[in-house]
Structures are given as structure tokens and as C-alpha cells.
Amino acid sequence: xxxxENLTKVYTTPDGRQIRAxxxxxxxxxxxxxxxxxxxxxxxxxxxxxCINLLERPTSGSIQVDGKEMTRLSGPELRRERRQIxxxxxxxxxxxxxxxxxxxxxxxxxxxxxxxxxxxxxxELLELVGLTDKAKAYPAQLSGGQKQRVGIARALAAxxxxxxxxxxxxxxxxxxxxxxxxxxxxxxxxxxxTILLITHQMExxxxxxxxxxxxxQGRVLEAGPVLELASRPGSHLGRMLLPSWNGLTPSPGSxxxxxxxxxxxxLEPVVTRVARDHGMDINILAGELDAFGSVxxxxxxxxxxxxxxxxxxxxxxxxxxxxxxEVVARG
Amino acid sequence: xxxxTILGLDPSRIPDILTATWETLLMVGWAVxxxxxxxxxxGVLLVVTDTGGILENRPLNRVLGFVVNLGRSxxxxxxxxxxxxxxxxxxxxxxxxRGAVFPLIVAAIPFMGxxxxxxxxxxxxxxxEAALAMGATPGQVIVRVLLREALPGLIRGTTIMIIxxxxxxxxxGAVGGGGLGDLAIRYGYMRFETxxxxxxxxxxxxxxxxxxxxxxxxxxxxxxx
Ligand SMILES: Nc1ncnc2c1ncn2[C@@H]1O[C@H](COP(=O)(O)OP(=O)(O)OP(=O)(O)O)[C@@H](O)[C@H]1O
Ligand SMILES: [Mg+2]
Numbered sequence: 001x002x003x004x005e006n007l008t009k010v011y012t013t014p015d016g017r018q019i020r021a022x023x024x025x026x027x028x029x030x031x032x033x034x035x036x037x038x039x040x041x042x043x044x045x046x047x048x049x050x051c052i053n054l055l056e057r058p059t060s061g062s063i064q065v066d067g068k069e070m071t072r073l074s075g076p077e078l079r080r081e082r083r084q085i086x087x088x089x090x091x092x093x094x095x096x097x098x099x100x101x102x103x104x105x106x107x108x109x110x111x112x113x114x115x116x117x118x119x120x121x122x123x124e125l126l127e128l129v130g131l132t133d134k135a136k137a138y139p140a141q142l143s144g145g146q147k148q149r150v151g152i153a154r155a156l157a158a159x160x161x162x163x164x165x166x167x168x169x170x171x172x173x174x175x176x177x178x179x180x181x182x183x184x185x186x187x188x189x190x191x192x193x194t195i196l197l198i199t200h201q202m203e204x205x206x207x208x209x210x211x212x213x214x215x216x217q218g219r220v221l222e223a224g225p226v227l228e229l230a231s232r233p234g235s236h237l238g239r240m241l242l243p244s245w246n247g248l249t250p251s252p253g254s255x256x257x258x259x260x261x262x263x264x265x266x267l268e269p270v271v272t273r274v275a276r277d278h279g280m281d282i283n284i285l286a287g288e289l290d291a292f293g294s295v296x297x298x299x300x301x302x303x304x305x306x307x308x309x310x311x312x313x314x315x316x317x318x319x320x321x322x323x324x325x326e327v328v329a330r331g
Numbered sequence: 332x333x334x335x336t337i338l339g340l341d342p343s344r345i346p347d348i349l350t351a352t353w354e355t356l357l358m359v360g361w362a363v364x365x366x367x368x369x370x371x372x373x374g375v376l377l378v379v380t381d382t383g384g385i386l387e388n389r390p391l392n393r394v395l396g397f398v399v400n401l402g403r404s405x406x407x408x409x410x411x412x413x414x415x416x417x418x419x420x421x422x423x424x425x426x427x428x429r430g431a432v433f434p435l436i437v438a439a440i441p442f443m444g445x446x447x448x449x450x451x452x453x454x455x456x457x458x459x460e461a462a463l464a465m466g467a468t469p470g471q472v473i474v475r476v477l478l479r480e481a482l483p484g485l486i487r488g489t490t491i492m493i494i495x496x497x498x499x500x501x502x503x504g505a506v507g508g509g510g511l512g513d514l515a516i517r518y519g520y521m522r523f524e525t526x527x528x529x530x531x532x533x534x535x536x537x538x539x540x541x542x543x544x545x546x547x548x549x550x551x552x553x554x555x556x
Contacts, residue, residue, distance in 0.1 A: 053464050082466035093461035096556045097480050107465040110475065138555040158465070 001162060001194040002029035002052065007061030009047050009218075021047040023218035025061070029196050029211070034188050036205045036226075037198040038237075039215030045198040048215070049166050052196070053085050054078060066161055083111055086155030090167035092147040094139040100150050101126065101135040107158045125153040129183065145176035152183060156191075163187070165197035169204060181207045185293075202240055206292050212237060226292050231260035233326035241290065241299070248285060250303055250331035255311050256285070259300045260324040266298035270321050278314055280305050307331060340526035344518065348527070351514035352534055358431050358500045358510055363493055365436035366443045370492075371485075373399070373440060374447020375473055385459065385469045395444075402441030407499055410438050411506055430507035435499055443492050450484030451477050483554040490546025494539050501535070511535060 009022040021044045029035040037045050050056040052063055054070055063070040065085060073081055094103050101122050108118045126132045129149040139147055148168060155163055165184070169177040185208045188195050199205065205212050205226060213223035214236045221236050222229060229237045238260070250256045261270065266289065275282045283303040290297045306314055307330060318325050335342060373395070379385050380392040405413075414434045415425050422429045454477055462476045478485070501512025511531045519528025 055460055055464060079466040079468060082464055085464070087461070087464040089457060089461065091457055093455070093457040095458060095461075095476065095480060097482065097553070106462070106475070110462075110465065110467045110471045140556050154465075164464075 001031040001066055002027070002035075002196060003062075003064040004028075004048075004052070005062040005064075007048070007051060007063065008059045009044070009051055009056060010059045011047075020218055022051070022058075022061075025215075025218070025220050027213055027220060027223060029194060031194055032188070032192050033210040034184070034195045034197065034208050036209035036212040037196070037215055038200065038202065038205050038212060038240075041200060042217075043215040044218040045200075045215055046166055049164050049196065049198050052164060053082050053087060083107065083158045084160050085162045085164060086158070086160035087164045087166070088148065088151045088155050088168045090170050092139070092144075092151045092171075094147055094150055094154075096139055099136050099138055100131060100142070103139065103150055104153045104157055106154060111158055121157060125157055128156070128187075129153045143176075144172050145179055148172065148176075148180050149183065152180075152187070156187065156193075161194065163193055163195045165195060167199060168197065170199070170201065174203075177201075177203070178207070184208060205237075206241075206290065208293065210293075214240075227262050227295055227297065230292065230297060231262045231324045233258075233260075233324060241297075248301070248329070250329055252331045253307060254283075254303050254305045254331045255307055256328040256330075257302055257304055257315070258326045258328050259298075259302060259318065260326075261296075261298040261300075261322075262292075262324070263295055263297075263322075265322045266296040270318075270323055271300065271302065274314065274317055274321070277317065278306075280314075301328070336526070338526065340530055341524070344524070344527050344530075347514060347518075348511075348530055348534070351509070351511045351531070354428060355497070355500055355504065355510040355512075355538075357428055358435065358504065359493065359496050361428070361432045362435040362439065362496055362500065363489075365432065366439045366492060366496070367489065369436070369440045370443025371447050371478075373444035374451060375477065377444060377448040378451045378477070379469070379473065385463070385472055399441040399444050402438070403445070405438075407434075407438050408502060410434060411503060426507045427509055431500065431503040431509060435496060435503050438499065439492060439496055442495070443488070446488030446492055447485060450481040450488050453484050454480045483550040486546055486550040486553065490543060490550070493542050493546075497535060497538055497542075 004025055004027040007022050007025040008020065011019040011021055013019065025048060037048060039045055047056060051058045052065065052070070058071060065081065068081060070078070070081065095106065098106065104122045104125050105118050108121060123132070126135055129152055131146060131149055131153065134142065134146065139150065142150065169180050172180060181204060184195060187193055197204065209226050211224060212226045212229060214221045229235050230241055232238060248256060271282055271284070285301045285303060287298070287300040290299070304311060304314055315325055377392065377395055377399070380388040380395070382389065411434045414437060418425045418430055418433045422433045424430045458476055458480060459472055462472050467475070500510055501515070504510030504512040505516050511534060515528050515531040518524040519531070
């Protein structure tokens with residue numbers, strides 16, 4: 001649905017310095033998925049998302065949304081295309097002088113919809129986001145979560161094929177964040193809407209993303225389905241998720257191994273079975289059980305009293321049981 | 332005759348005072364319409380052509396900025412005299428209401444342009460971006476976002492403009508003839524009829540107070556933030 005190829009964005013500051021915010025970014029967002037872009041502050045996430053609807057003009061590279069090359073559109077073509085791309089913002093960007101209903105009506109008004117059709121569509125959207133009773137309120141009278149729901153309704157008004165979200169939950173408290181994420185998930189499922197969201201909050205990726213790209217300093221370090229990436233040995237995402245275990249050293253004759261259990265296997269007593277089968281004790285040093293969407297993911301750091309070929313045998317057995325492993329240190 | 336006064340004011344002056352008040356209202360009213368008609372587009376241009384504006388145009392922005400500053404640096408009384416030939420050409424006369432309104436408009440357009448500019452700059456960039464992201468044209472952004480969201484600020488700016496205009500209209504009237512300024516000079520200054528002078532002052536004070544009150548009330552009513 002969105003295909004980004006070798007995108008670069010260089011800003012020139014007023015004093016003439018050049019800032020390379022995006023440095024050869026390539027991404028592919030599939031139709032109907034929720035794709036997250038995560039990375040530290042200054043990584044270039046906002047620049048990336050703003051290039052997609054050309055709020056920021058890319059320095060070079062290609063951006064295709066639903067097969068259309070965005071960078072080559074004329075002014076009117078771009079405006080028509082933007083109507084198909086909804087966007088929500090960290091600070092909501094609601095029009096203060098307009099009521100909730102008037103905010104939601106805005107994209108339809110500028111697209112020239114007839115009054116009666118707008119009225120019906122707005123009612124439908126307010127119903128969808130659960131704000132029917134706030135139709136006549138002004139944004140200043142709403143809570144943060146309500147404001148973002150108005151933002152979402154407004155972004156969905158013109159029936160876009162893609163929703164872009166720039167830190168949509170970063171200004172909200174955890175509880176409200178969960179509500180907004182649940183709403184986005186529901187919209188994604190019910191309307192089949194493709195969502196590209198950027199965030200610096202791991203919880204957002206965990207909660208709703210199907211795929212994720214990890215960005216740093218203008219580059220994509222890695223990208224792929226969240227579960228696969230999280231359990232891929234040595235992945236940045238995996239490292240961000242894991243409890244840190246720097247400085248631990250195994251006793252002689254043992255190895256430190258990080259295990260990742262994704263899906264059903266996370267709920268099974270794999271470790272005790274392997275221990276029994278190989279006639280050894282497994283020492284658990286650290287661990288956590290997490291959930292990605294509704295998929296449970298377990299992570300353990302264990303000490304196996306094995307090295308060399310004996311270790312290989314245990315690891316092969318773990319692989320066979322669907323556990324992904326990474327040897328962290330050998331004694 | 333002289334003893335029949337109202338706090339020292341000769342009642343036979345009252346029709347003159349009322350006429351002059353009406354003239355001032357007309358002068359200010361017409362001038363306000365003219366000033367808004369040119370000042371709002373000017374302010375909009377100053378904002379949208381600036382760096383990072385939705386119709387960025389640095390050369391035009393520089394030229395406009397320069398002209399506005401130039402206009403604002405002329406003392407009004409000098410502009411008033413300097414404009415006499417232009418006023419005659421455009422309005423056909425340099426005296427009376429028509430003669431006085433023209434220089435008032437010319438003098439206040441740059442001022443109003445800056446008032447509009449500063450009101451529009453108060454509109455959060457995020458709102459403009461949101462509108463652009465929804466596919467709004469520059470014209471739609473200007474009318475439906477910039478001007479609309481800035482309305483309370485525009486009203487405050489207009490209030491300030493009208494109040495300064497009342498003062499200037501006294502000067503314009505004194506030169507061209509007509510209005511409270513003219514009256515105050517003719518009776519109060521030239522004939523030493525201090526009560527007439529005081530009466531015009533009281534009327535001016537009431538006008539300013541009323542306009543300030545009305546402007547504040549309207550701006551507050553429309554401010555939804
Ligand atoms: N308009 C601009 N002019 C100059 N530099 C900019 C501009 N916008 C962003 N940058 C720079 O580009 C880099 C990437 O910024 P960007 O906003 O894309 O990062 P981000 O990942 O969204 O960060 P955050 O999480 O803090 O929002 C930063 O170094 C930033 O200072
Ligand atoms: Mg950002």
C-alpha cells in the first residue's frame with residue numbers, strides 16, 4: 001500500500017547547515033496492516049511520515065501510495081491524493097473555532113460534499129468514535145482522549161485508504177493511550193484501513209502493530225513482522241524488549257542463552273521438558289512474559305550447564321520445539 | 332441668551348455638535364470599511380508569502396514589508412498634506428467626508444496589515460498542516476483556517492485600529508472640514524468656546540469606551556479556546 005524507496009530528506013537550516021534527517025529509507029507497508037515506525041527522538045520518524053503526504057518535500061527517493069508516485073503529482077493531483085490519506089497528530093490539531101461536528105465535517109466541506117451528505121457522514125463517524133453526545137462541544141471542552149477521537153473521526157471522514165499517525169498517543173496518559181490504540185485496532189479490523197504510525201513508545205508497537213521498522217539517525221535499522229523481529233536473535237527490537245543482562249558471565253562449563261518463545265509455545269513448560277530430557281538443571285537468570293497484540297511472547301535468560309557439541313544438541317532440541325535462541329556468552 | 336446654558340454650553344451649539352458627531356461616525360465608518368478591505372488581504376499576504384508560508388514568496392514578502400514600514404513611518408499629519416493631490420484625483424475633492432476618508436484609509440492600511448498579520452501568526456501551524464494534509468487549497472486554508480481561527484484576534488486588532496482612527500479622523504476633519512475635530516478647532520480653539528471643546532472630548536471618550544467594550548465583548552464571545 002505504501003512503498004518507500006531510498007528516501008532522503010535533507011533540511012537546510014537558516015544558518016546554512018545541512019541536516020540529513022532521512023538517509024536512504026526504504027519501507028513497504030502492506031495493505032490492511034498496522035505498521036509501526038519506532039526510534040529515538042531525532043531519528044527522522046516525523047520527517048518520514050510527513051514526506052508520505054508531502055507535507056515535507058523529499059530531497060530524493062520515491063514514495064508510492066496505492067501505486068501512485070506521490071513525488072511526481074501536480075498541485076491539484078496531490079490535493080486529491082491527500083484526501084485519500086488521513087492523518088492524526090500528537091497535539092490533535094483540532095480547529096478551536098469549530099465544534100466537534102464541524103471539525104469532522106471539515107475535510108468533507110473542502111472536498112465539496114453536499115450539506116445533507118456531510119451531516120449523515122459526520123453522525124456516522126461520531127457514532128464510530130463514541131462522541132455522538134459531544135457533537136456540539138468545542139475542542140477546548142474535551143479531554144485529551146476525546147480530542148484524539150475527534151482527530152481520528154476527522155481523519156476518517158473522507159474514507160481514506162491509509163491513516164498516518166504521528167505520535168498520536170504520546171500526549172495521553174496510559175489509560176487513554178490504551179483506549180485510542182484499541183480504537184485504531186478496531187478501525188483497522190473493521191474498515192480494513194492500512195495504518196502507518198510512528199511512535200517512540202514500545203507499548204504502542206507491542207499493543208497493535210503487525211509490522212515494525214526500527215529507525216535511528218535517519219536510517220531503518222531493521223523492519224519486518226513484529227513477532228518475527230522481536231524473536232530474531234540479535235535484533236534491535238528484541239534488545240529493546242529484553243530485560244538487560246549486561247555483565248552476567250556464565251560459570252565454567254556453562255553457557256548463557258537467551259530464549260524467545262512466541263505464540264502458543266510461550267505458555268508451555270518447554271524449559272522443564274528440555275531440562276528433563278537432557279538430564280540437566282537449567283538456571284533461569286532473568287525473564288519476562290509479554291504480549292504482542294494478543295500473541296504471548298516469553299523471554300528467558302538461562303544458564304545451561306553445557307558447552308561445545310553438548311550445547312549444540314540442546315539448542316537443536318530447543319529449535320525443534322519452536323524456541324528461538326541466542327547464545328549470549330560461553331563459559 | 333448667554334445665561335441659558337447647560338453647564339456653560341450654549342444650547343444653540345447642540346445641533347452643530349450632533350452634526351459633527353454624525354460626521355465623525357460616517358468618516359470612521361467608511362474608513363473602517365476601506366481599511367478592512369485592503370488591510371486584511373495585506374495582512375494575509377504578509378503571512379502566507381513569508382518563509383515557510385503556504386504561498387512562500389520571499390521577494391514579494393520583502394517588498395510588502397518594506398512598503399508597510401514606509402507607510403507606517405510617515406507622521407499622519409504629513410501624509411495628510413502630501414496626499415492632497417492624490418485625494419483630489421481619486422475622490423474628486425479634498426474637503427468634507429470624501430476628502431477626509433481617503434487619507435485616513437491610506438494611512439491606516441499598513442497599520443491594519445500589521446494587526447492582521449500578528450493575529451494570523453497566532454494560528455497554530457499544526458492547524459494549517461492538518462488542513463493541507465486533508466487536501467485543502469491555499470485559498471481554503473486562508474479563509475477556513477487562518478482567518479476563521481484568528482477571528483478573535485482580528486476583532487481585537489480592528490478595535491485598536493478603530494480607536495486610533497477616531498483620533499486621526501479629528502485631524503483629517505480639521506484639515507478637510509467636518510467632524511468633531513473640526514468643530515473643536517473652530518469653536519474651542521479659534522473662538523475660545525471651551526464648553527464646546529469639552530463637549531466634543533466627552534463624546535470622543537464615550538465613543539472610544541463603547542468601541543473598546545464592544546470589541547472586547549465580541550472577541551471574547553468568539554474565542555473558543
Ligand atoms: N524543519 C526542519 N528544519 C531543520 N531540521 C529539521 C526540521 N525538521 C526536523 N529536523 C531535524 O531532522 C532530524 C529528524 O527530525 P524528526 O522530527 O523527523 O525526528 P523524530 O524521529 O520525529 O523525533 P521526535 O521523536 O523527537 O519527534 C532532527 O535532527 C531534527 O532536528
Ligand atoms: Mg517526531
